[in-house]
Amino acid sequence: MLLTATLLLGCAPAAMPAQQTTILRPDAIVAEDGSLQEGMAVVIKDGKIVEVAASPKATGTEVQLSGVLAPGMVDSFTGRGADRFLTEQSEAATPDLLAVDGLDLDHPAWQAMLERGVTTVHITPDPTNVLSGWGTVVSVAGDSRKERVLKQTSLPIASLLQSSVSDNRIGPTSMAGAIERLNQSIAKLGIESLDNSAWFFVENSEGVSAAKEIMSTAKTHQFRMVLWGDVADYGGAAAGQLVGIPTFGNGAVARNVETWKRMAKAGTSFAFGSRGGSGEWSSLRISAMTLSRFIGNPGAAWAAVSSNPAKMLGMDDQIGSLKAGQRADLVLWSAHPLDASAAVQSVLIGGNTVYRAPAPEDKQ
Amino acid sequence: MLAAVCSLFILFSSHVQAQDSGYSRTYVIQADGAWVAPGVHITPAFVKVSAGEIVWVSSTDQRQERTSLLGKKSKDPLIKVKGTLAPGLVDAWTTMMPTGYSGDRNTRSTRAVSDSLPMQVANEDESLVSQVLAARQAGVAAVFMSAGRNGWQRGVGTAAEFTKLDLPQAVGEGVLEFAVGAQANGGLDRTYIIDEVEAVFSEANGWRDSWDDFDEAKEKYAKDLEKYEEKLKEYIEEKKKFDEEAEKAGAQKEGDKKKEPKAPKRPKVPMEPQTSAARDLILGAIDGKYLVRVHADSVGDIRRIIALKKEYGLDLVIIGGGSADLLADDLRKASIGVVLPLGGDLHAAPNAERSLAKRFSTLVDGGVDVALASSGAEGLHMLMLTRAGELVAAGCDKNKVWDSLTIVPARLLGLDGYGSLHRGKSATMVLFEGTSPFDASAPMKAHKPK
Numbered sequence: 115m116l117l118t119a120t121l122l123l124g125c126a127p128a129a130m131p132a133q134q135t136t137i138l139r140p141d142a143i144v145a146e147d148g149s150l151q152e153g154m155a156v157v158i159k160d161g162k163i164v165e166v167a168a169s170p171k172a173t174g175t176e177v178q179l180s181g182v183l184a185p186g187m188v189d190s191f192t193g194r195g196a197d198r199f200l201t202e203q204s205e206a207a208t209p210d211l212l213a214v215d216g217l218d219l220d221h222p223a224w225q226a227m228l229e230r231g232v233t234t235v236h237i238t239p240d241p242t243n244v245l246s247g248w249g250t251v252v253s254v255a256g257d258s259r260k261e262r263v264l265k266q267t268s269l270p271i272a273s274l275l276q277s278s279v280s281d282n283r284i285g286p287t288s289m290a291g292a293i294e295r296l297n298q299s300i301a302k303l304g305i306e307s308l309d310n311s312a313w314f315f316v317e318n319s320e321g322v323s324a325a326k327e328i329m330s331t332a333k334t335h336q337f338r339m340v341l342w343g344d345v346a347d348y349g350g351a352a353a354g355q356l357v358g359i360p361t362f363g364n365g366a367v368a369r370n371v372e373t374w375k376r377m378a379k380a381g382t383s384f385a386f387g388s389r390g391g392s393g394e395w396s397s398l399r400i401s402a403m404t405l406s407r408f409i410g411n412p413g414a415a416w417a418a419v420s421s422n423p424a425k426m427l428g429m430d431d432q433i434g435s436l437k438a439g440q441r442a443d444l445v446l447w448s449a450h451p452l453d454a455s456a457a458v459q460s461v462l463i464g465g466n467t468v469y470r471a472p473a474p475e476d477k478q
Numbered sequence: 479m480l481a482a483v484c485s486l487f488i489l490f491s492s493h494v495q496a497q498d499s500g501y502s503r504t505y506v507i508q509a510d511g512a513w514v515a516p517g518v519h520i521t522p523a524f525v526k527v528s529a530g531e532i533v534w535v536s537s538t539d540q541r542q543e544r545t546s547l548l549g550k551k552s553k554d555p556l557i558k559v560k561g562t563l564a565p566g567l568v569d570a571w572t573t574m575m576p577t578g579y580s581g582d583r584n585t586r587s588t589r590a591v592s593d594s595l596p597m598q599v600a601n602e603d604e605s606l607v608s609q610v611l612a613a614r615q616a617g618v619a620a621v622f623m624s625a626g627r628n629g630w631q632r633g634v635g636t637a638a639e640f641t642k643l644d645l646p647q648a649v650g651e652g653v654l655e656f657a658v659g660a661q662a663n664g665g666l667d668r669t670y671i672i673d674e675v676e677a678v679f680s681e682a683n684g685w686r687d688s689w690d691d692f693d694e695a696k697e698k699y700a701k702d703l704e705k706y707e708e709k710l711k712e713y714i715e716e717k718k719k720f721d722e723e724a725e726k727a728g729a730q731k732e733g734d735k736k737k738e739p740k741a742p743k744r745p746k747v748p749m750e751p752q753t754s755a756a757r758d759l760i761l762g763a764i765d766g767k768y769l770v771r772v773h774a775d776s777v778g779d780i781r782r783i784i785a786l787k788k789e790y791g792l793d794l795v796i797i798g799g800g801s802a803d804l805l806a807d808d809l810r811k812a813s814i815g816v817v818l819p820l821g822g823d824l825h826a827a828p829n830a831e832r833s834l835a836k837r838f839s840t841l842v843d844g845g846v847d848v849a850l851a852s853s854g855a856e857g858l859h860m861l862m863l864t865r866a867g868e869l870v871a872a873g874c875d876k877n878k879v880w881d882s883l884t885i886v887p888a889r890l891l892g893l894d895g896y897g898s899l900h901r902g903k904s905a906t907m908v909l910f911e912g913t914s915p916f917d918a919s920a921p922m923k924a925h926k927p928k
Contacts, residue, residue: 148919371612371860396868403864403918407616412919450919453912454867455876 135159135174136465140183140446146435148416150450156183158442161464166436181459184451185435186233186254186443187398188423190358191271191313191340191387194223195252196237211247213237214266219259226395228254228469231451231458233443234264234433236423238389241273241315244292245299249313251427253443255461255468268427270312272296272328274321275342293324300328311428313358315390317343322351338426342390346373353380356425359418360391361401371408378409385422403452412452500642501530501905503928505555506541509909513564515898516881523563526554527905530642530927535899561911564880566619566904566924567862568896570817570887571797571851573627574613574638574646577603588755590634591623592648603645610644616859617915617924619906620888620896621646622851624771624797625655631674632656634759635771637891639904642927650892654763657773658783672782675772679790682760688751695748702745709742717741764790769892771817775800784812795890798853803837806844815890816846819853820865835872842878849887850879867916876914 137157142150143166157165157172165172196216217237227235233254239247251265274292314325316339329337340358341349386401394400398419406415424434432441442465449456461469505527512523514535524540526533534540541553579594596603613621623646625633635653638646658672716739762768772783775798784805787794796802799816802809809816818838841848850866852858858865866883870876888897895904905927912920 150919371615400861400864400868403867404860406918407860407864407922410921412921415918448871449913450917452919453914453917454864455870455914455916457871 135164135172137170137172137174137176138179138183138444139176140179140181142182143436144182144184144416144420144451146417146421146437148413148452150182156436156444158444158462158465161442161466163436163438163440163442165438179446181446181448182450182456183436184231184445184447185420185433185440186445186461186463187231187419187451188427188434189227189232189235189388189398190385190423190426191238191249191389192235193237193240193389194227195219195221195235211239212250212267213239213248214250214263217250217252217263219262224254228461229458229471230396230399231445231447231461232398233445233461233463234423236268236387236427238271238313238387241271241275241278241390244273244278244296246271246273246278246315251429253441253463255463255466261464264432265427265429271315272312272325273315274324275315275317278315289320289324293328296324296328311337313338313340313426315340315342316348317341319348319351322348340387344370345377346370349373349377349382350380352377352382354382356383356385356422358385358387358423358426361386361388361394361397362404363392363397374405374408375410378411378414383414383422384418385426386418387423399451403454406452416452499530499639499647501927504528504533505557505928506539507563507925508539508556508558509561509563511562512899513562513880515900516877516885525563525899525905525907527927530905531895532899532901532903532905534901559909561909561921561923563899563925564908564910564915565884565896565898566906566908567617567883568849568887568891568893569613569618569621569852569859569862570795570849570890571819571853572613572621572623572859574606574609574621574623575627576623577605587625587632588634588759589625590636590652591625592634592636592638592652595636595638595648596645606646607644610640610646613859614640614644614906614924614926616862617908617922618859618862619904620649620891620893622653622887622891626657626773630657637893639893639895640906649895651768653769653771653891654759655771655773658779672774672779676782676786678757678760679764679786682757682764683790685751685757686761692748692751699745699748706742706745713739713741763792766791766793768793770794771797773797777801777804780805781808784808784814787812787814799837799841802846803840803844806841806846809841810845814846815849815886816841817849817851817887817890820850820858820862821853833872835869835874838869838879838882839874842875842882847886847890848882849890850882851887863915863922864918867914867918870916876916880915 135157137155139155142152143154143156145151153168154166155168155170156163157170157174196213196218234251235254236249236251238249248270249268250263251268253262253264256262274289278292312329314321314337316322316325322339325337325339338356338358339352341352342360345359384405386398388397391397392401402415402419405418406412409415421430421434424430424432431439433443442462444462445451446459447456448459457471459471460467507525507527509523509525511519511521512525512535513519520537522537523535524538525535526540541556543551543553545551575591576594576596579589579591596606620637620639623636623638625635633655635655636648637650637653638648641647656675658675720739759768763770770792772794774780774783774796780796780799780802783794783796786792795815795817797817799818802816818834838848852862862883866879869879885897895902899907905925907925908915908922909925910917910920910922912922915922
């Protein structure tokens with residue numbers, strides 16, 4: 115997949131080593147607030163963005179790009195790219211499962227994600243047990259495993275979904291039992307192990323309060339919720355927070371238009387993940403466009419697939435926006451990525467061109 | 479003779495006459511621009527709306543000053559908005575259904591969606607109203623309410639527009655629908671295969687022929703009756719004579735008696751062919767009164783549908799049309815339109831050659847009328863523009879994609895009042911601020927007439 119470590123993006127005249135300073139001049143960039151900014155240059159060096167400015171101080175090879183340059187999208191929680199079901203098989207809520215162990219770097223999903231402008235994913239275990247295991251953050255392309263795996267173990271994923279707490283093969287049979295087990299395993303592991311912000315998959319207000327209760331015993335109360343199921347029933351509990359939500363499927367979203375509107379109004383911000391959501395490859399972008407229409411706020415919708423997932427993962431200093439210090443994971447689009455008629459032109463990961471769209475067919 | 483048959487038709491819905499949608503106000507909208515019709519884009523745009531309909535569209539303010547009886551001068555109110563106005567979407571295939579209606583597996587079904595539509599009472603059908611609101615928010619101005627979802631075979635759907643109270647209101651005659659493809663398969667151990675559709679048409683035609691036989695029989699009966707009456711007269715005479723003679727010869731021997739005359743047989747009155755509401759619908763379709771929609775996907779089914787259209791001269795549209803692109807030329811020659819569903823992952827089709835973008839382009843380039851529809855999945859209204867925009871991203875012509883969401887479905891549904899911003903068309907419009915209605919990086923609103 116990685117044919118070359120050279121910059122072949124847009125109309126770059128010649129190959130050049132990635133460690134050199136390159137000044138990319140696209141027609142426009144997508145700023146963190148989702149708006150288009152024209153006349154901006156993005157300077158990349160050693161696989162990172164070093165400067166974003168109209169007239170950068172840095173000197174280097176200038177490359178004119180025809181299109182809109184945006185940060186690569188980030189999938190907040192997914193099962194894509196893993197070679198097996200990431201299922202916790204033990205009966206007790208033990209933290210045996212590391213998503214990174216199930217990583218399949220040759221999975222066809224990577225190419226599919228790349229072609230749709232996704233550059234980073236957070237692979238989580240299946241929510242089949244109350245303490246599902248640890249996630250892993252992976253770059254969609256790169257030369258080696260070391261380059262690809264950005265975070266071996268991201269954070270623990272606890273699940274208070276009804277399906278996780280009532281599975282009688284493994285795990286307890288009620289929410290109360292699930293909470294007890296979770297508390298036991300946390301006590302056993304030491305609450306410190308959860309310090310780096312645990313994630314809770316919840317689907318009702320019972321799960322939300324249980325998550326809050328469990329985390330109240332931790333020294334740091336930093337935890338994130340991923341809202342599954344019918345958010346209309348309990349979404350109020352997430353007012354003002356940054357929450358994960360599964361990508362929108364075709365069905366049932368219409369009834370929730372009002373729910374998403376109200377949640378946005380209550381200051382809730384969103385990060386999309388494809389696990390438990392639509393099975394489509396392009397679901398991340400489609401969901402962002404749909405959210406934009408639902409809440410009438412394109413900026414917040416764009417954040418849900420770029421900077422917000424990065425924040426959820428505590429990696430907003432590395433991925434999710436066009437800022438100095440970030441990884442040079444960039445996607446060149448033919449128009450704003452939330453314009454449905456825009457297509458991916460090329461993708462850079464760590465400053466290297468890893469994908470170029472085939473030339474459009476000659477339609478006479 | 480045909481006229482006699484036609485007069486037997488039963489109107490299955492009574493609301494074909496224009497109804498009041500409840501819009502009443504008159505005003506002028508000033509926007510940055512307008513997509514008036516295919517290829518007609520103006521900047522800026524002034525659109526006069528009255529009672530929910532467009533009165534005029536111009537790039538200059540055409541308002542005229544009026545003087546009231548009291549000498550006060552006034553003009554129509556002007557509403558200034560940001561963005562570009564465009565006609566509201568026409569969704570040629572939804573499964574929006576009244577709560578009181580459900581699809582029917584009966585192949586003789588005459589159930590009409592329009593008969594179950596709520597009257598002009600708010601809150602009568604909350605589920606339906608919420609679907610209309612969602613559709614409205616997505617910029618949809620008119621829909622086709624299909625008679626079935628999964629596992630249905632036949633029904634009468636209807637095109638519908640939305641009233642001020644957000645209720646769907648049937649427009650035009652009902653539409654005769656059949657499902658022969660995947661739509662018919664859901665959960666059924668038998669499907670309404672194309673054979674049966676052909677059979678109902680052929681039966682209806684045959685029934686019509688049986689009226690010819692009936693007429694012949696009637697003529698014959700009239701002649702026979704004349705003959706019978708003559709014979710009857712003769713008989714009466716003879717009988718009279720016989721009786722008189724018999725009386726005179728009362729004492730005569732039995733053996734001398736004359737043979738008694740026999741009464742003639744009265745001819746049988748011929749039976750009228752039996753009518754049926756189900757057949758009347760088919761006959762209505764054959765007479766061009768009702769549009770026919772057939773949900774079909776396979777090449778075999780579509781071929782036979784083309785033949786059916788030709789044989790009976792039907793006004794026919796194919797819904798689904800999974801393989802329609804393979805028969806683009808035949809469809810164009812037969813003037814059959816196709817409604818394609820906007821669903822699935824466009825870029826991850828198992829075979830890229832069969833992706834929606836490819837199929838759409840093949841049909842459109844082949845001269846076939848193609849509408850893109852939400853195909854009913856609840857919530858897909860909100861995704862219609864996104865999905866359609868993806869076709870543009872995949873290389874389809876932007877204007878043709880837009881037409882397939884507006885003017886083409888309006889034409890295929892016979893919705894004369896939709897699809898463009900010309901005089902007399904619906905003022906339910908979309909107002910987009912981005913580069914096109916497909917651009918979700920900028921706000922888009924739906925304009926509901928006041």
